[in-house]
Amino acid sequence: MKYSPGAPRRLSPKQEKELALIIEHQLPVDVGFEAKYNWTLAIIAELIQQKWGPTYTLRGTSEILHRLGLSYTKPTYTLANADEEKQKEFIEITFPKVKKTVRWEHRPCPLSR
Known part of the structure; x- marks a missing residue:
């Protein structure tokens, strides 16, 4: 050995x-x-x-x-009372409007995906 x-x-x-x-x-x-x-x-x-x-x-x-093949991951939580329709509306309509009105000084918006 x-x-x-x-x-x-x-x-x-x-x-x-x-x-x-x-x-x-x-x-x-x-x-x-x-x-x-x-x-x-x-x-x-x-x-x-x-x-x-x-x-x-x-x-x-x-x-x-x-x-043992295990690794650390943070637990994820979902809100029990989250309204999927309101979330979809925010992502597709409200957020793009807000994003256009804010100046990011030639940097990408930190909130965009």
């Missing part, structure tokens, strides 16, 4: 799979973290310590997630 295999993993493959399932199918609040609705590295590291014992740094936690 031409390189060191490194230290043995502190979580078994079964534990890693269970961790991935928890992250994919539950919210932090579902597993006992107060008022948390999205996963962070700190919360995941704390979950690992509470559930299985090993302590991980944020970087170590990030490496586990990478190995």
Whole structure:
């Protein structure tokens, strides 16, 4: 062997799979973290310590997630009371009018797509 295999993993493959399932199918609040609705590295590291014992740094936690094929994305929200007709009217009629009336000093409008 031409390189060191490194230290043995502190979580078994079964534990890693269970961790991935928890992250994919539950919210932090579902597993006992107060008022948390999205996963962070700190919360995941704390979950690992509470559930299985090993302590991980944020970087170590990030490496586990990478190995499991998970990556950080911010949650997106949709407004429950949003009126699609009004949104469509704004995008197609109102916004183009507003965009034409504002001077952007030879720069693109920061609100346009």
